[in-house]
Structure formats: structure tokens, C-alpha cells
Amino acid sequence: EDQVTQSPEALRLQEGESSSLNCSYTVSGLRGLFWYRQDPGKGPEFLFTLYSAGEEKEKERLKATLTKKESFLHITAPKPEDSATYLCAVHHATGNQFYFGTGTSLTVIP
């Protein structure tokens, strides 16, 4: 069965303290791996798509990387406004759905 596991479940960082979030997946035939940000009471907001091992994408303080079995979301010098739940999802070669992990809840303390 396809699975997406995110760790840690929750992460508290001081402002400026860089860290990484992990998403490991087991899926037969990866079509794409997606990162989303979700704020309380809102829908997920698209951040990145990664297609193949070795690929990297960057946006402001966020950088996403992909290997054959996992993806990392690196947060450099985070700010309080980066506090949110970060979701990872995979889309495999057949089928129409994304498989989502349960997310990492990030809190950045000023």
C-alpha cells in the first residue's frame, strides 16, 4: 500500500534557527512529490513539485529536495510567519489522487 510518512509531527524553532522536515514515501511509480503549507482554518497552499531524484526547488526561505525514497523541506532562518503545518503528498504514475502525509506542525518562536 502506498504510504507517506512525515517527521517530526511537531517542531518548535527559535526565529533564525534553521532545520529540515522529512517526508518518506513508498509508492509504486512516482509521478510527482508535492509540498503544501496549511494555515489553521484554511486549505493547503501549494509550494513545490518535485519529479525526480536529485531535483531541488527553492522559494524564499524554503528549499525542497528529493531522493528516491524521501524528500526534505529545508527552512533557513525561519520567521514567525513561517509557522504552519507543512504537508507532503505523492502522486503515482497511475490513478488520479494524491496521497498525503499527516504533516509537520511548525512553530517559530520570536
Add this chain to the structure above:
Amino acid sequence: NAGVMQNPRHLVRRRGQEARLRCSPMKGHSHVYWYRQLPEEGLKFMVYLQKENIIDESGMPKERFSAEFPKEGPSILRIQQVVRGDSAAYFCASSPTATLGYGYTFGSGTRLTVV
């Protein structure tokens, strides 16, 4: 340019009542997806629709749940005879094509509470 609009934002139903959740996709988007987010669980796929067609309903419970996306108007997710276990956040997403390279655009969700 409005995003994906879902209403109502919050919906309270008594056990046994019907719940109707509406989703208007982004302008130019003809593909609609419904996901359910239970407490402490990840988003789970329910159904994928295009105008007037259900493409994939493999994630939809076999009973009490139905979805439609008519030629005119919003997509509707209907839950008949709701039970407490249906309490969740229901998210709709849309895309202009079936190619998902840039991900979906999600709405803000409908939070259903069954009392």
C-alpha cells in the same frame, strides 16, 4: 481572480440529516477533486470530477455519499443520513487540466460537525 470557493465554511447537522457541500472551482478550471481531513489524519481523496462526469470515485464511501459537477453551477458533495463519524473538514480542489505538475488549488474547506 477568485480562488476555489467553498460554502458553507461551517455546517452543523444532526445525526440522520443531509449535508450539502458546495464548491466553485477557479475560473477556467474544469477538474474538481474532493478530499476529507479527519482529526489527526492526513487528507484523504474522495472523488475526482470533470463537468458532468465522475472520473474516479474510488475514495468515496459506497453508501450515503455522492458527488456531482453539473454543466452549470458548483460541484456538490452530498452526505445523506449523516453520522458522527462524518464530522471532518471537507476540502475541494481544482485544476485546469488533469496534469498535476503545479498541484491543485484548494479551497478553505467546509467544516462539518454532526451532533
